[in-house]
Amino acid sequence: MMYKCPKCKLPMGRAEVGAAGGIGIFKKTGKISAKWSNIHCYVCATCGYIELYAEKPDIFKVDENK
């Protein structure tokens, strides 16, 4: 998927979010288990603007019936 910088309108390059072993975001689902999603990072090589996307956004779907 191609993302464009909202400021420069130029294509953004894929980057990795730091920390050895991988850093990510997660949703607590109980005492032990948690749903985990890696982060996809895109950076504009012109202005340095960064966008972060969850690899598995469906994990964080809001249940509107609760």
Ligand SMILES: [Zn+2]
């Ligand atoms: Zn830019």
